Amino acid sequence: MVKIRSRDSNFDCVTCIMRKRSDWSVLGHDEVTLLAGGQSSYRYSAGESVYSMGETGDGVYCVCSGTVAIRRLDAEGNSVLLQLAYPGDTLGYEAVLTGEPHRCNAEALGPANVCHINTPTVKTLLDQNPGLGLQFLRRTVASLDDAQDKLVHHATLSNRAKLAHLLLILMDRYGRRTADGTSTLYLPVSRRDLASMIGARHETVSRIIGRFETDGIAYFSGRSVRIPQVNALVEEIRPQLVG
């Protein structure tokens, strides 16, 4: 993780193009100046930690580029990948709001620019502009909705269906349609993370992948995936409770 020099206007909230797509879009001109004053930009490499479970929240983080994985570990060290954060997403505000330590790890999955906004600045802005809190609230409600959908899926879908569903979600962000109607996808995560996202073991994911290939549904090579018919994945998602 490297700090980016403060005067670089490519990494300044005032000019940041991500800001308009983020929670901070509700701020007025003076408030953006205040934001810029409490902000520092950092460059992370793949695998570097943005914050860790148990640490005290010392501010919030705003993703400018790259993908950040939000993970939670249980007592035995099993890691579960709960969420992928993308440019425009704000992270770590839970700890600032509750005063509790972070409940998750945040880790850059690849090269990523992430800005830090210190706690005093965040609290001042929250007090000053009710819209900012509502924006955070809307985002948190969306995350909650997402988590609850996952709970429903965990309760009703087979691992095979859950993997198909996850591939469809990843398609939205990482997929490309090629001319002949097939789609390709470069996975942002390892097989282990894939497994933890659907609540299965990584060996099981390997086997499901094998069956997807024999069934002609998706072909994997490392992190590249080729999907001849996206609809075939949709067909896989049928609630049918299974071991």
Added chain:
Amino acid sequence: MVKIRSRDSNFDCVTCIMRKRSDWSVLGHDEVTLLAGGQSSYRYSAGESVYSMGETGDGVYCVCSGTVAIRRLDAEGNSVLLQLAYPGDTLGYEAVLTGEPHRCNAEALGPANVCHINTPTVKTLLDQNPGLGLQFLRRTVASLDDAQDKLVHHATLSNRAKLAHLLLILMDRYGRRTADGTSTLYLPVSRRDLASMIGARHETVSRIIGRFETDGIAYFSGRSVRIPQVNALVEEIRPQLVG
């Protein structure tokens, strides 16, 4: 569901003792008056619906007494019990904030008093008092944290461990310690709901209950549960991935 007459001071926000334990505790005197003006009290019987998936949110609901179950259904009609709401909890604000229809059903599990606060009043209060939004935000963050913990449990615990864990949680609210060190518990939900809460089939829950009894861990009779040693339940919760 029966409307309670408006002038009954036992069901008025100004005098409501639940208010001080709820999100609305941040309101000032004038704001409470405004709240009371936009509020109506209702009495629900067991099984009655407070709101349903797909309906447009026409305000928020505040639980005064009783327990309200928050459920989500999937496309095939499988119901998953996501949350139990207790006196002081505010429900349905997600739909008001996002403008989207309700994503869950809310249903009284037994006799319950629930107040309704109409959307204009809620929006006025949110604009007027930034603390109210922050209060909602804090509560939503807590719900999200809870949902994510469940996701981790679904990914790492066996159904038996999950049921033990659920019983411990229900003990906190519905349990009683008797003189001789044993504890008793009256379940607020059916076996089916119990099953959906841990992501298992109701037959599986029946069998786990049978094994808890042969193992001397917990004895079930209808919705009554007797637990000789609460610690025995804690022992059951060990992450060990399993079928």
Added chain:
DNA sequence: GGCAAAATTTGACGTTGGTCAATGCACTCC
């Protein structure tokens, strides 16, 4: 480029837990 560590795949095996079906039980409604 080459070594070490990590990730992935594959196999064999046992268990959990889902499916289907039958029965018993509790409650409500005429």
Added chain:
DNA sequence: GGAGTGCATTGACCAACGTCAAATTTTGCC
């Protein structure tokens, strides 16, 4: 009081999936 309805329990069966272990590939790092 009897029929009807939904819930719970139990049994038989087996497919899905976790566990353990070993082989193989990929990745990261000097």
